[in-house]
Amino acid sequence: MPGRTAGAGVVAPSLLAIGLIGMAVMTAGAAADIELGRYLASECMACHRAQTSASAIPNLTTIPREHFVTVIKAYRRKELPNPAMQNVAGRLSDEEIESLALYFSTTKQP
Amino acid sequence: MTELTRRRFGILTGASFAAASTPLFAPHVLGQGKPKLVVIGGGAGGGTLARYVAKDSNGAVDVTLIEPQKNFTTCFFSNLYVGGLRSFKSITHDYDKVKKSGVKVIHAAAMAIDRDKKQVVLAGGQRITYDRLAVAPGIDLKFDSVHGYSEAAAELMPHAWKPGKQTELLVKKLNALKDGDTIVMIAPPNPYRCPPGPYERASMFAHVLKTKGHKKSRIIILDVKPNFSKQALFMEGWEKHYPGMIEWQDPNMHGGIKSVNPKTGEIVTDLGSYKAALANVIPAQMAGKIARDAGLADASGFCPIDPDNMKSKMDPNVFVVGDASIAGDMPKSAFSANSQAKVAAMIVRSELTSSRAFPARYNNTCWSLIAPDDDVKVGGAYEPGEGKIKASSTFVSQKAESSELRKQNYQESVDWYNGIVADIFG
DSSP states (O other): OTTTHHHHOOSOHHHIIIIITTSSSSOTTOOOOHHHHHHHHHHHTTTOOOOSTTOSSOOGGGSOHHHHHHHHHHHHTTOSOOHHHHHHHHTOOHHHHHHHHHHHHTOSOO | OOHHHHHHHTOOHHHHHHHHTSOSSOGGGGOSSSOEEEEEOOSHHHHHHHHHHHHHHTTSSEEEEEOSOSEEEOSTTHHHHHTTSSOTGGGEEESHHHHHTTOEEEOSOEEEEETTTTEEEETTSOEEEOSEEEEOOOEEEEGGGSTTOOTTGGGTSOOOOSOSHHHHHHHHHHHTOOTTOEEEEEEOOSSOBOTTHHHHHHHHHHHHHHHTTOSSOEEEEEESSSOOTTHHHHHHHHHHHSTTTEEEEOHHHHOOEEEEETTTTEEEETTEEEEOSEEEEOOEEEEOHHHHHTTOOOTTSSEEEETTTTEESSOTTEEEOGGGEEOTTSOBSHHHHHHHHHHHHHHHHHHHHOOOOOOOOEEEEEEEEEETTEEEEEEEEEEEETTEEEEEEEEEOOTTOOHHHHHHHHHHHHHHHHHHHHHHHO
16 A cells, blocks of 8 residues: 555565565575464464555455565564564464465455 | 363263273374364354365365355444444455355254263254364353453443444444433453454544544543553554543552443442443353363363363363464464364364374464554464463564554555455365
C-alpha cells in the first residue's frame, strides 16, 4: 500500500524497490519445509488476509517468495519499523523464513 | 471433574483411570470411523480451532462445533460500535462459511461434559462423543463481585462485557445522555477479558459525548487496580482529546467500591458517592460455566493448561483455549485465543491423524482506539517456558507518536479485524 510502508512497516513489496532488494534474496543452506511453513503461517493469518490493495496489511500469498524472505529478514534485523512484525520475525530462523516463503508462494488462500 | 459432575454422571474412578492411562499419541485406539473432535464455543478460540482442524486435516477428522448462537457478535471491536464508528452488523458474523469448510455446526447449548464417557451433553439430552474435546466458552461474570450488582441489575447498569444485547443496551443509554450527565465505569480486577478494553471504552464514551457537543458531562472510572494496560498512552490521549472529561480513580483515590444501586444509579465508594446517568459495571470474571462444571478450572476460576499444547492439566483429552484458560503472560484477547487455537489444532491433528507436531508458538497484538485515527497497540511473542506461556519479547506504542503513525495503527487494526474474523468464521 503506497504511503503506508515507511511508518507502519508492515510487509510491503514497495519497500523492495527502494534498496532492500538484493540484500539477502535467498539463504544458501536453509532448507524449506512446507509443513513447518504451514504451521508457522497460521500465526500470520490472524492479520494477513487482505483482499484489496487498499489494505495496510498485505496478503502474503501475493508476494514473490524471494521478496518475502528479504523483507522478513529486514524485520528480524529491525531495519523495518513495525514492532509487531519485528516481534514475529525476531524469533524466526532462516529455515523457518524459507519454509514460510515456500508455503505462501505455493498457496492460493491458506 | 467436580464431585457434583461425577455424581451426575455416576462414573467413578475405574473408568477415569482407564481413560487417563490411554496412550496420548495413538490414533489406532480411537475406534472405527473418523476420529472426532468436538469444540464447545464458536468464538475466536473455538471457531478458529474447528476451522483449522477441518481445513488442515482435509476431512480426516470429524469436526463438530457446538455454539448456541447463530449470529456471533465479537467482543473485539464492540467498543468501536459504542463509539459510533462501526455498525452492530459489521461486528456480527454467522457460521455459513464455517459449515462450508467442513465443520459440523450444532446451534445448541452444551450443558455438560461427561469426561469419563468422552461425551458432551447438549440441552435436550443429546450426547456427542469425542476423541478430543476443545473447550472455548469464554468468560462468565462474577456479578456478586460488586455489591448490589446482579444479572438482573445488568439490565439497568449494563456490563456489555459479553457482546450482543448488552452492547446495544449500553449504546442506547449512552445516546440518551444529556450534557452534564455523569457516566461511571467500574473496571474489573485482573485477570479479565481484554485488559485495555475498559479504557478504550471510556475513550469511546468520551468521543461520543464530545461529538454531541457535551461540555459538562464527565466520565469517572472507578478502578480496583492500581494501574492498567497502556495507562500512560490513554492518560496522554484523554488529556489531548477530551481534557477534563475522564477521571480515573485508583483504589487509593476512591477508598474501595462499596455498592451500586441499579434503581437509583447511585454508586458508593469509601470516600464518596456518585449518581450515574449511565453506569457501566464490569465485574470480576471467570471461565465459562461449562468449563468450571466439568472440573477444568482451578481455584482461580480459570483453567490451567499445558503451555506446550493448550491441553487441560485436568484431562489430556481436553484442550482449553481462549479467555477461559490460564495462559501465563498472554492477555485474554481474541488475538491470543486465535493463536492458542492454532497450536491446539496442530496438536489435535497430530494426535488424531499422525500429522507432524511442531513446538508451540504464540503471538498477540491488541490495538486500542483513543480517538478516531489515534490508535495505540501492545503485543508480544510467547513460547512455553518456566511452566507457563512466557513472553519472549513484547512491545508497546510510545507516548507522543506522530498522528500519521497512530492513524496507520488504526488502519492496521481494521485490517486485523477483517483478517481475524475471516480466520475464525471463514
